[in-house]
Amino acid sequence: MIRNKKKLSIFLAIICLPSLIISSPDWLEINGISPCWPVIYLLPLSLAYSPWVSALFAILLGIYIDSFTVGDVSYIPSLFLLSLFWSQYELHNKKIELFLNIGLMSIFGTAVVGISLWVQKIILYSTLRNKWFHSWSIYVLIAEIIITGLVAPFFSSWLLFTYKKNN
Amino acid sequence: MIKTRRKIGFHLLLKSRFWLILLFGALLFGIRWTKGAGYLDFYSVLLEPILPGTAQREWIQQGEKIEKTIRLKLLEEDNIRLRRALSLQEFNIDRRISAAVIARSSNSWWQQLEINKGAKDGILKGQTVIGPGGLIGLIDNTTLLTSRVRLLTDPGHKIGALIDRTQRHGVLTGMGTNRPKLIFLNKNSLAKIGDAVITSPASTVLPPNLIIGIVQFVDEKALPSPYAIVQLTASPEAIDWVQVLKNND
Numbered sequence: 222m223i224r225n226k227k228k229l230s231i232f233l234a235i236i237c238l239p240s241l242i243i244s245s246p247d248w249l250e251i252n253g254i255s256p257c258w259p260v261i262y263l264l265p266l267s268l269a270y271s272p273w274v275s276a277l278f279a280i281l282l283g284i285y286i287d288s289f290t291v292g293d294v295s296y297i298p299s300l301f302l303l304s305l306f307w308s309q310y311e312l313h314n315k316k317i318e319l320f321l322n323i324g325l326m327s328i329f330g331t332a333v334v335g336i337s338l339w340v341q342k343i344i345l346y347s348t349l350r351n352k353w354f355h356s357w358s359i360y361v362l363i364a365e366i367i368i369t370g371l372v373a374p375f376f377s378s379w380l381l382f383t384y385k386k387n388n
Numbered sequence: 389m390i391k392t393r394r395k396i397g398f399h400l401l402l403k404s405r406f407w408l409i410l411l412f413g414a415l416l417f418g419i420r421w422t423k424g425a426g427y428l429d430f431y432s433v434l435l436e437p438i439l440p441g442t443a444q445r446e447w448i449q450q451g452e453k454i455e456k457t458i459r460l461k462l463l464e465e466d467n468i469r470l471r472r473a474l475s476l477q478e479f480n481i482d483r484r485i486s487a488a489v490i491a492r493s494s495n496s497w498w499q500q501l502e503i504n505k506g507a508k509d510g511i512l513k514g515q516t517v518i519g520p521g522g523l524i525g526l527i528d529n530t531t532l533l534t535s536r537v538r539l540l541t542d543p544g545h546k547i548g549a550l551i552d553r554t555q556r557h558g559v560l561t562g563m564g565t566n567r568p569k570l571i572f573l574n575k576n577s578l579a580k581i582g583d584a585v586i587t588s589p590a591s592t593v594l595p596p597n598l599i600i601g602i603v604q605f606v607d608e609k610a611l612p613s614p615y616a617i618v619q620l621t622a623s624p625e626a627i628d629w630v631q632v633l634k635n636n637d
Contacts (some may be wrong), residue, residue: 253494
């Protein structure tokens with residue numbers, strides 16, 4: 222029964238993720254910028270599982286998310302690094318009802334993902350000297366950090382509790 | 389004696405038709421001098437109650453619209469004939485597919501739209517997408533029932549464009565913001581704020597003469613080449629319906 226619940230929650234999470242990315246509901250946006258959903262999903266999994274499992278999940282999640290975006294820029298490098306970093310906390314055996322900690326971790330994760338995308342775009346599209354592009358990137362990065370920091374404590378905590386209860 | 393004769397002479401002058409002739413002459417001179425202004429004014433005042441009303445004005449405007457539509461159709465046909473003569477790629481703008489926007493991401497790291505028509509409806513990768521106002525992007529990929537549109541504003545998205553007034557070509561590059569950058573191929577762009585930016589008539593990828601936007605800012609001294617910032621006439625943030633232009637092939 223417990224195992225089934227866990228499967229159900231994972232299944233629902235997988236179904237919900239693309240729908241949240243595609244629909245990007247207005248009430249979860251700041252100036253049209255939605256939260257960084259890959260970070261919100263990866264954070265609890267990385268905290269709950271060992272480095273290898275979370276790294277594998279990060280790569281799969283990156284491939285999955287990349288299929289919903291245009292262009293050649295990828296989430297995979299940043300998510301891979303984050304999964305290794307977060308799983309080093311080894312919190313999967315400890316109590317981690319730390320609401321604010323999850324918020325701070327997600328802020329850090331969103332910054333890493335955003336900077337990774339920014340750097341990739343600079344390299345791929347040769348936009349190093351384009352001040353308009355950089356000002357826009359800073360704007361998107363800050364807005365995404367703020368909204369992810371607000372949303373992640375709710376979503377990521379819920380996912381983390383679900384995994385911990387079912388483990 | 390002389391006084392009496394003067395009185396009689398004046399009396400005769402008054403009694404004669406001399407004054408009438410003088411007045412009539414003055415009136416004629418007045419009419420000639422004002423080119424019949426009084427008559428015309430009087431005529432217009434008389435005609436005022438029976439002048440054509442708003443209904444007639446609408447008929448005239450409607451007639452003008454019909455005339456313009458016919459002229460546009462004739463010009464388009466002429467344009468197709470000339471493009472055929474020059475062996476340029478043909479685009480028939482009548483062959484278009486209307487599609488609804490089912491998801492949008494126009495402000496984040498990716499600038500894209502998802503529309504509800506796909507390969508099943510004949511949409512192919514690279515086809516042009518227009519919205520109310522002009523060009524908004526190109527089809528990036530398709531599924532059976534949906535297509536993804538890469539907006540002109542997406543960083544790294546490049547298309548050829550032309551300043552209508554100066555006939556100077558450039559590369560329109562997305563920067564993430566609502567205003568893409570038009571990098572000119574010439575040293576002197578001659579562009580001015582307010583110039584219209586269109587797709588090149590010689591383009592083999594995009595339909596010719598599609599409106600893209602208006603020049604908002606020009607930097608002539610920029611290196612290695614001057615550039616302009618273009619405000620798109622179609623706003624991807626507010627568009628709910630788009631049209632995909634199909635090629636003739």
